[in-house]
Amino acid sequence: MEVKLEHLTKIFPGRKTKEGISEDVHAVDDMSIVVPDGKLLGLLGPSGCGKSTTLYMIAGLHKPTGGKIWFGDLDVTNVPPENRGIGLVFQNYALYPHLSVRQNIQFPLYNVRPKLSKEEMETLAQEAANLVDIGNLLDRKPKELSGGQQQRVAIARALAKRPRVLLLDEPLSNLDARLRLQTREEIKRIQRSSGVTTVFVTHDQEEAMSISDVIVVMNHGVVQQIDEPQTVYDEPANLFVAKFLGNPAINIFEGELKAGKLYIDGKLFDSGYKSKGKFSLLDEGIFQIAAEFGFKPSFEEYMTMLNGEAVKPFVPTKGNPVPSNEPEKIPFVLTLENIYLYVSENGCHLKAEDFKQKVFSYRASLGVNRPVRIGIRPESFSLVKVESEGIIPLDIRYIEHIGRDISIIGNVHDQENSKVRVIIPSELRKDILGKDRIDMFAKRFYVFEESGERIK
Ligand SMILES: Nc1ncnc2c1ncn2[C@@H]1O[C@H](COP(=O)(O)OP(=O)(O)OP(=O)(O)O)[C@@H](O)[C@H]1O
Ligand SMILES: [Mg+2]
Known part of the structure; x- marks a missing residue:
């Protein structure tokens, strides 16, 4: 049944x-x-x-x-x-x-x-x-x-x-x-x-x-x-x-989408992301959503305020004041959190998380340059060049043997805080022996918005 x-x-x-x-x-x-x-x-x-x-x-x-x-x-x-x-x-x-x-x-x-x-x-x-x-x-x-x-x-x-x-x-x-x-x-x-x-x-x-x-x-x-x-x-x-899902877990890399191309650590990782709209310096997505809830200053007005020309800034009761000599001119940093405080004091009943999601998806729909996350499963790497452009230069820290497979634990070249795990069949051991740096090619990868939504 x-x-x-x-x-x-x-x-x-x-x-x-x-x-x-x-x-x-x-x-x-x-x-x-x-x-x-x-x-x-x-x-x-x-x-x-x-x-x-x-x-x-x-x-x-x-x-x-x-x-x-x-x-x-x-x-x-x-x-x-x-x-x-x-x-x-x-x-x-x-x-x-x-x-x-x-x-x-x-x-x-x-x-x-x-x-x-x-x-x-x-x-x-x-x-x-x-x-x-x-x-x-x-x-x-x-x-x-x-x-x-x-x-x-x-x-x-x-x-x-x-x-x-x-x-x-x-x-x-x-x-x-x-x-x-x-x-x-x-x-x-x-x-x-x-x-x-x-x-x-x-x-x-x-x-x-x-x-x-x-x-x-x-x-x-x-x-x-x-x-x-x-x-x-x-x-x-x-x-x-x-x-x-996945054990060991998927590797997540910080990336950036710029003008339709994907970069990791400033290096081209993948091209071919069509942008749907124009790009902007500041986050227009935030303004657009905030405006729906009565957030007064426009993008241009805010820029003016940043330049110190504004006379009457908006002052929410909460929010982080900017450490500035002229606090009355720019009362708080325009972060997502502060905007949220502002709009919730002005009749927006969205939960903070929902507000954030809305901003994220708006931003994505504009196609503006933005940070993204790239996911590569440990078993999805190759030692030899594959068709995709994706290369991760890896500094090898140590190697684990797990039966048929070898786990290489390392970090993205020169990024000590990153941690990468690569799993390869043990017969490829000879190809990495004695090396402390190696280029890994991604056979397969996923791209996610900051909101978590998958885009590739
Ligand atoms: N009787 C209850 N009163 C108030 N909150 C509850 C009650 N039962 C569950 N919750 C809350 O609802 C949420 C979901 O609980 P639930 O027991 O369904 O989780 P779960 O997925 O089964 O977790 P676990 O894997 O730990 O068993 C939790 O935040 C829990 O604290
Ligand atoms: Mg349970």
Whole structure:
């Protein structure tokens, strides 16, 4: 059965504290996703991004602030949890220590209406236990099981009711690395053979990559990307996704777009970025957006003020004063933050972050010269020239051997604070031996706006 979330939102209202009322928490923000029938969807994101909250809304344990939840053609948004036909494994799954494995698995079956007979319950428990390979452990107590076996009991308990939807909240978090891997494969096998539509929550990118049919990447309650695992890795939608997926992490370089060409450290890295508009010295984007919210001085007027000719400057109550001999002429530095303070005192209700995003995208749409970020995955370098112009001159610091591969750790030539990791096959070791500087060619790279939006 397909599960569909439509503009799902959860806001936890602020609480009264000594300092006043704390801010509302937008745990899940306008989330729209589809879990295809019989598939496993991995919900991936850092701690606190809203994964559990999403899962609990699907389960019916949290009431959404807005939006709808569909199970097939049925709107279940207001259906109580026990009538949704879900199996849930909690993040901190807990088995009843005084009950046997059999009784633990049967526990949720007591609530099934019409009432099940003893024999029916026995059969369902046995089937669920067989599915996770613990059919021979039914008479034991939880403490007589290994961690992985306990975990499987929790999964069997969720499966026993023959749920239409299986919801797993970090079900492997308490296992050691080897067991984690083993149980992960187990879950995939169970999910495939039972064909139950599943949402699997994890903050572990590797786990999500290996187990999911579809991955949803979340950050701060907002969906960043929905795609098949390989696509999320190969074609990250934005800087956040690019950085979140991949171990070792992607290398990020500061670059600059100037007149349609991309530079790293002043050297041409890539050409062929069409500019859409004119270029300007100062950031016209800021003025344009600020003007929408009653920011009075125009670009020209501000320049005049900078030249000390203005008579009546605007003075926000907050903001950083400029250390100047004539403070009355230029009251504050025109930074994004100060402009934001100004416009929020003049009726702009945008959140600081949203204001910033708006400015960033406006600036990008103008095509003005601007700083950008360039992402190159460690495995995307070549020692020999490839077609793209992208060259990173690398000072080698040290080399790590990891089985088949070699990791070269270094920095961009003459930029001590930069850190670059390059992974090459170990048979190329001879090509770098004894060298302390080497030109690396980027086979593949991504370009992001400062806002994180991907542009190449
Ligand atoms: N009952 C609640 N009341 C207020 N805020 C809450 C509540 N539950 C969660 N939150 C907040 O909502 C946000 C999302 O929490 P959630 O538990 O969904 O994150 P998560 O992605 O599951 O994180 P983790 O990986 O650490 O489990 C967090 O900022 C959290 O503090
Ligand atoms: Mg959680």
